[in-house]
Each structure stands twice: as C-alpha cells, then as structure tokens.
Amino acid sequence: MPYDKNNVFARILRGELPCIKVYEDAQTLAFLDIMPQSDGHTLVLPKEPAVTLLDLSPEGAAACIVVTRRVAAAIQRAVGAPGLLISQFNGEAAGQTVPHVHFHIIPRFPGLKLKPHGREKADPDRLDQIAARITGELMAARG
Ligand code: 5GP
Numbered sequence: 001m002p003y004d005k006n007n008v009f010a011r012i013l014r015g016e017l018p019c020i021k022v023y024e025d026a027q028t029l030a031f032l033d034i035m036p037q038s039d040g041h042t043l044v045l046p047k048e049p050a051v052t053l054l055d056l057s058p059e060g061a062a063a064c065i066v067v068t069r070r071v072a073a074a075i076q077r078a079v080g081a082p083g084l085l086i087s088q089f090n091g092e093a094a095g096q097t098v099p100h101v102h103f104h105i106i107p108r109f110p111g112l113k114l115k116p117h118g119r120e121k122a123d124p125d126r127l128d129q130i131a132a133r134i135t136g137e138l139m140a141a142r143g
Helices: 008-013 058-079 124-142
Strands: 021-024 028-032 042-046 083-087 103-108
Touching (some): 008 028, 028 124
Antiparallel strands (some): 028 042, 042 103
C-alpha cells in the first residue's frame, strides 16, 4: 500500500494537527492516544513515512523500540500500572486504522477492562494531566 502523506499521523508529524506530546527526538514522536483504551495510552511513531513495520527501515524500527521501552517505563511510573500492553497493528486486516506505523503502549490494571479501540474521546484536561506526569517521569529518568 503506498504511503498516504495526508494521513492523520503524517499531519501531526508536520505540525498541521495538534497532539499531546510526551516525547520527541530526531527519529520518533510519542503522544497520547486521543481515544485511550486506558489512562496513559500512548502512541510511539517514527518520523520516517512507513505504513507498516515491514515498510520501516531497520534503523527506524530500532529507534521506535528503544523509545517505546523508555516511554513505557515512564508511563508505568506515571499511572502506577502493574502491567503494560505493547501492541502494533500492520494493515487494515490486522486492525490498523491509521496508515502510519505506530506502537501502542497501553497500561493494564488488574480487573479493569480496556475501553474499545479508537472509539471514545477522552477529556482533554485529563489527557494533559496524564501527559504532564509522563513527561515528569521522563525528565526524572534522565536525571
Ligand atoms: P491503529 O488502529 O491504527 O493501530 O491505531 C490508531 C490509534 O490512533 C487509535 O488508538 C486511535 O484512538 C488513535 N487516533 C486516531 N486519530 C487520532 C488523532 O487525531 N490523535 C491522536 N492522538 N490519536 C488518534
């Protein structure tokens, strides 16, 4: 599938649409999912244009997993989640809805069911509060 340069994440990467950013470097961007499945649900994506993981360069994939690991640790501390689901969909048939490769970091709590995928928009103030906690943990980890 050719890369659609106007998909919503491409537009966020170009700064044409807003996002609640928690981390950015030369190769990656991480921001809160606007329709989180649990508190702290975050997306990590490469800046490189790629629809699926298989379209992404090995360097882009490596950058994403390193950042996913770092951001996941900060999220775990920020929301006090005992577990983290890290997932990644490739192609519509697999459930991918935005055609720019990304990793989901979804905190899990015992007995708490996940909200449905990409359905219910969260309160923006609540997202801002959670993002502040995550960026605080990322800064603390850097020392
Ligand atoms: P996918 O189904 O492609 O794996 O996941 C796409 C994710 O992006 C969904 O969890 C959905 O809630 C999220 N999403 C869709 N549109 C936007 C948006 O405009 N901003 C943000 N922050 N997340 C979005």
